[in-house]
Amino acid sequence: MIIKALHNHVIFLLIVISLLYTTVDLPFTLNSQRIGYDNPQTLSFCRWWYWIDWTLLVISLYLTATASIQRHILIFNNHWLRINKIRLILHYIPLIFCIFYPAMFYLICIYFYPCEMPTYDYVQYCPYPCYSDNLVLYNIDYMLHTIVPVVVIVIANITLICRSWDTSDGILPWESYIQLSDIQRPLGLTIDRSSLAHHHFAIGYFCFHSFMYDEALEAFNLAINITPTFIEPYIGKMLACKYSLWSYIDFDCGLAAYNATMSMLETSNIQLSPFQSSLLATVYQWYGNQSSITAGEQAFLSAIADLSKTYPNETDIRVLWGLSLLNVAFETEFQGQMQPAPMIQAREVLETALTTEPNHPGALHYLIHAYDVAQINISEKAINYILTYQQLVNTLSYPQHLLSHIWMRTGSLLSAKSSDEKSIQISLTLCLIKTMGHNVPNISSTQLEPVLAQLNTPDQISSFLLCDDENRAYATEWLSFSRLHTGDWLGTLSLINDLYIAYNQTFPALAHHLLFAYRALARVAINLFYWLPYDIQVSSKMKDLEKLAVMFPPVKFDENNPSVIVAWSEAGYRFSDCIRLLTANDTNYTQSQLAFIIDEQFARFSILSNQTASLN
Numbered sequence: 001m002i003i004k005a006l007h008n009h010v011i012f013l014l015i016v017i018s019l020l021y022t023t024v025d026l027p028f029t030l031n032s033q034r035i036g037y038d039n040p041q042t043l044s045f046c047r048w049w050y051w052i053d054w055t056l057l058v059i060s061l062y063l064t065a066t067a068s069i070q071r072h073i074l075i076f077n078n079h080w081l082r083i084n085k086i087r088l089i090l091h092y093i094p095l096i097f098c099i100f101y102p103a104m105f106y107l108i109c110i111y112f113y114p115c116e117m118p119t120y121d122y123v124q125y126c127p128y129p130c131y132s133d134n135l136v137l138y139n140i141d142y143m144l145h146t147i148v149p150v151v152v153i154v155i156a157n158i159t160l161i162c163r164s165w166d167t168s169d170g171i172l173p174w175e176s177y178i179q180l181s182d183i184q185r186p187l188g189l190t191i192d193r194s195s196l197a198h199h200h201f202a203i204g205y206f207c208f209h210s211f212m213y214d215e216a217l218e219a220f221n222l223a224i225n226i227t228p229t230f231i232e233p234y235i236g237k238m239l240a241c242k243y244s245l246w247s248y249i250d251f252d253c254g255l256a257a258y259n260a261t262m263s264m265l266e267t268s269n270i271q272l273s274p275f276q277s278s279l280l281a282t283v284y285q286w287y288g289n290q291s292s293i294t295a296g297e298q299a300f301l302s303a304i305a306d307l308s309k310t311y312p313n314e315t316d317i318r319v320l321w322g323l324s325l326l327n328v329a330f331e332t333e334f335q336g337q338m339q340p341a342p343m344i345q346a347r348e349v350l351e352t353a354l355t356t357e358p359n360h361p362g363a364l365h366y367l368i369h370a371y372d373v374a375q376i377n378i379s380e381k382a383i384n385y386i387l388t389y390q391q392l393v394n395t396l397s398y399p400q401h402l403l404s405h406i407w408m409r410t411g412s413l414l415s416a417k418s419s420d421e422k423s424i425q426i427s428l429t430l431c432l433i434k435t436m437g438h439n440v441p442n443i444s445s446t447q448l449e450p451v452l453a454q455l456n457t458p459d460q461i462s463s464f465l466l467c468d469d470e471n472r473a474y475a476t477e478w479l480s481f482s483r484l485h486t487g488d489w490l491g492t493l494s495l496i497n498d499l500y501i502a503y504n505q506t507f508p509a510l511a512h513h514l515l516f517a518y519r520a521l522a523r524v525a526i527n528l529f530y531w532l533p534y535d536i537q538v539s540s541k542m543k544d545l546e547k548l549a550v551m552f553p554p555v556k557f558d559e560n561n562p563s564v565i566v567a568w569s570e571a572g573y574r575f576s577d578c579i580r581l582l583t584a585n586d587t588n589y590t591q592s593q594l595a596f597i598i599d600e601q602f603a604r605f606s607i608l609s610n611q612t613a614s615l616n
Contacts, residue, residue, distance in 0.1 A: 006074065006081060006087075006091055007070075007071075007074050009091070009095060010063055010066060010067040010070065010095060011067075013063055013095060013098075013099070014060065014063050014064070014067075017056055017059050017060050017063065018060070020056060021056045021057075021060075024052060025049075025052055025053050025056060028049060032125065037125065038125050038126045045126075046126035046127065047110050047111060047129070049126060050106075050110055050126065050128075050129055051106050051107060051110050051111070054102075054106050054145075055102045055103045055106050058102035058105075058106075058145045058146075058149075059098055059099060059102050059103075061145070061146070061149035061150065061153075062097075062098040062101070062102065062149055063095070063098045064149070064153055065148075065149040065150075065152040065153050065156070066094045066095065066098055068152060068153050068156035068157050068160070069094075069152065069156050070090070070091065070094070071156070071160060071194075072156065072159070072160060073090060073091075075160075075192070075194060075195045075196065075197070102145065105141075105145075109129065109131045109137070109141070110129045110131070113129075113130065113131040113137075115130035115131060115133065115134075116130055160194055161194070170196045170199075170200075170222075170226070171196070171199060171200075172222070173433050173434075173437060173438050173439050174215070174430055174433045174434045175199075175200070175203050175219065175222075176439070177395055177429070177430060177433050177439065178203055178206070178207070178215075178395045178396065178430075179394050179395045180202060180203060180206055181206055181359070181361045181392040181393065182359070183202075183205065183206065183209070183316060183357075183360060183361065183362070184315065184316075184357055184360075185314060185315070185316055186201070186202065186205045186232070186316055187205070187232045187235055187236065187279060187316060187317075188275055188276070188279065188311070188314050188316065188317065189201075189232050196226055197223045197226040197227040197230050197233075198223070200219045200220070200222040200223035200226065200233070201219070201220065201223040201230070201232055201233050201236065203215075203219040204216045204217070204218070204219030204220040204222075204223065204233065204236050204240070205232075205236055206361065207219060207240075207396070208236060208239055208240045209319075209361050209362035209365060210361065210365065210393060210396045210398060210399050211243075211244065211365075211398045211399075211471075212396055212397070212398055212468070212471070213240045213241075213243060214467075214468070215430075216236065216240040217237060217240050217241075217253075220233040220234075220236045220237045220240065221233075221237070228264060228268075229264060229268045229270045231261070231264075231270065231272060231276055231280070234257055234258075234260060234261040234264070234280075235261070235276075235279060235280055235283055237253075237254075237257035238254050238257045238258055238261075238283045238284070238286070238287070239283060239320075241253035241254035241257060241287075242254065242286055244323055244326070244327055245326060245327060245330050245369060246330075247293055247327075247330065247331065249286060249287075249293055249296070251287055251290050254286060254287040255287050258280075258284055258287060261280065275311060275314075278303075278307055278310070279307065279317075281303070282300065282303040282304050282307055283300070285299035285300040285302075285303050286299075286300050294331055294332075294333070297324065297327050297328055297331065298328065300324055301321075301324040301325065301327075301328055304317065304320050304321045304324050305321050305324075307321075308320075308321045315353050315356050315357045315360060315363075316360070316362070318349060318350075318352065318353045319350065319353050319360055319362045319363045319366070320362075321349050322346045322349040322350035322353065322363065322366050322367075322370075323346075323362070323366050325342045325343070325345050325346035325349060326342070326343065326346045326366055326369060326370060328342040329341075329342035329343035329346060338373050338374065338375060338378075339373060339378070343370055346366065346370050347367065347370045347371070350363045350366055350367045350370065351367065354367075358388070359388065359392060361389065361392050361393065361399075364385050364388055364389040364392070365389065365399060365402065367382065367385045368382045368385050368386060368389065368402055368403070368405070368406060369402070370382075371385075371406070372405045372406060372409065373409075374409065376409060376410055376411070379406055379409035379410055380406075380409075380410050382406045383406060383410070386403050386406055389403070390403055390419075394426075395426055395430070396426065397423045397424070397426045397427035397430065397468055397471045397472060397475065398423070398471040398474075400419050400420075400422045400423035400426060400475075401419065401420055401423040401471060401474055401475040401478065403415075403416075403419040404416035404417075404419040404420045404423075404475075404478050404479075404482070407419060408478070408481075408482070413482050413485055413486050414482075414486060416478070416482045417479060417482035417483060417486055420475045420476075420478050420479035420482065421446050421479060423471070423472075423475040424446040424472055424475050424476060424479065425442065425443050425444060425445070425446060427468045427471060427472040427475070428443040428446075428448075428451050428472070429442050429443045430467070430468060431464050431467035431468050431472075432451060432454065432464065434467055435455065435460055435463050435464040435467065436454075436455075436460075440454075446476075446479065446494075446495070446498075447494065447498065448498040448501050448502065449498075449501065451464075452464070452501070452505070458505075461505055462505070462506050465502050465505060465506045466506060469502065469513070472502075473499065473502070473513060473515075473516040474516065476495050476498060476499055476516060476520075477495075477499075477516040477517075477519055477520050479495055480492045480495040480496060480520040480523070480524070481520070481523055483495065484523065484524060484527055485527075489541060489544075492520075492524060493544055493545075493548060495520065496517055496520050496521060496524070496548050497548060499513055499514075499516050499517035499520065500513075500517060500548070500551050503517070514569065515566065515568075515569040518569040518570070518572040518573040518576075519568060519569060519572045520572075521545070521548070521572060521573065521576040522571070522572030522573070522575050522576050523572075524545055524576070525545065525575060525576035525578075525579035525580065526575075526579070528541055528542055528545065528579065529579045529582075542579075542580060545576070545580065546580050567608045567611070570604075570608060571605060571608055574601045574604060574605065575601075575605075577601065578598055578601050581594055581597060581598065582594075582598070
């Protein structure tokens with residue numbers, strides 16, 4: 001019930017007091033104004049009227065002052081109230097005091113204070129109670145029952161506003177860097193803009209819908225640390241433990257978040273609403289079957305569709321329904337289909353969500369993915385969504401990179417180049433802020449080395465390079481392609497070199513960074529091979545490419561742990577090596593040696609193709 005919520009108790013009492021004032025006290029005031037004197041014209045009535053009027057007034061002031069103080073506790077230290085004794089002291093006793101103290105004070109002063117009331121002359125308004133003739137008592141009354149509560153109300157609320165605006169008090173520098181885009185009711189929650197925990201949650205949920213999963217998990221943890229009984233960040237963590245559209249799910253992460261949720265519910269007096277219970281059970285479907293990601297996705301899809309139909313006004317739940325349809329559309333069952341049925345349905349679901357919330361960043365994001373197919377008359381339908389979406393995600397790297405998908409599909413290479421450059425700049429800025437722990441000027445370049453020069457220790461450098469590394473690597477690879485095809489040769493080589501730096505200066509070195517570099521190298525080699533008969537500069541460019549290629553250690557496809565990405569990367573490495581050998585006039589090899597090397601490469605291509613056929 002609503003009345004059980006602690007933050008509603010004082011509101012309920014204020015409503016009751018206001019009702020009493022309106023029905024019991026105010027009619028006598030209105031009648032006096034109408035007839036010109038107080039009526040009934042008796043001393044006992046005057047005493048009673050002063051008692052009820054001043055008591056209700058002071059109770060209202062005291063309750064408002066108490067609410068202003070308790071609001072700080074409910075927002076910033078809600079976990080205190082989980083302990084019964086502290087809840088009694090900080091919550092219930094103050095409310096009881098607010099009700100009974102004013103009534104007792106004025107009862108004693110008006111009825112029992114030893115003084116003579118003035119004679120009532122029947123033409124005046126009721127005379128003030130005689131205790132007010134005692135200046136000391138009168139001033140104490142005025143100070144304690146008017147000045148003090150008003151001052152407390154003003155100071156407490158100004159402090160609360162300042163505390164909610166002060167990003168140095170609880171809001172991390174990287175969180176303040178992110179320009180938050182509003183979601184009206186994330187996970188069905190009405191955001192309290194004065195709540196620090198809600199602020200963290202809103203940032204985390206925005207990051208989740210933007211595929212910035214590390215930042216989402218960090219922000220959700222911050223919200224839980226402030227308010228351990230805040231259920232939505234727990235659900236947010238479960239959502240963020242699955243990388244949507246890429247069939248990757250961290251079962252340990254998701255189950256740990258679910259178990260922490262259940263433990264919190266068992267040890268607290270929190271009662272979930274039917275909606276919250278259904279949502280928690282729905283998200284758990286992803287983790288209920290560890291043997292099959294596909295089965296978990298199908299179970300989630302069925303549950304989230306039912307939840308959206310049960311609560312049709314919850315736009316954000318409809319957006320999650322659309323996301324789940326896209327997840328299913330990207331499953332192996334539909335590989336080879338350009339527009340599988342779940343993708344078409346996802347478009348319909350998400351476009352319906354935009355009719356009620358046209359700036360929902362998740363709906364716009366997933367619609368862009370839904371139209372990201374290799375057919376220009378389909379992919380160009382995403383452009384209108386891009387124009388809205390890019391204004392909402394000015395400080396998030398992956399969303400900026402996503403825009404380049406559509407620009408590439410539609411042949412807008414300069415727009416794709418601009419999107420990926422901005423994505424890298426945002427990523428560098430965000431990660432520099434996270435690594436250094438304070439705000440920094442926006443990075444205006446895509447070059448990695450000048451940023452690394454601002455860091456002092458190998459640990460800082462490694463931490464920086466691991467931050468948002470995959471999003472930045474994808475944007476770097478794609479940018480190398482658009483630069484290559486817009487004539488920026490040196491810019492292309494610089495990006496491949498940055499991928500090598502990211503690999504070489506991470507401790508321990510992660511081959512993950514090499515995958516993007518190999519694919520970029522392969523694209524450059526293909527481009528050079530195409531222009532070989534027409535461009536006299538190809539030979540010198542091939543030498544430039546060779547200088548880069550020799551820095552990279554070879555990557556090898558693991559037959560025991562097959563991965564299309566690794567296979568693609570090895571193929572890219574080998575293909576670029578073939579092109580280099582065929583075009584560079586390398587005198588270190590005879591024709592028969594070159595033929596043997598290239599035959600080996602082609603044999604390896606055949607193996608890679610056969611072993612990944614079922615994966616791709």
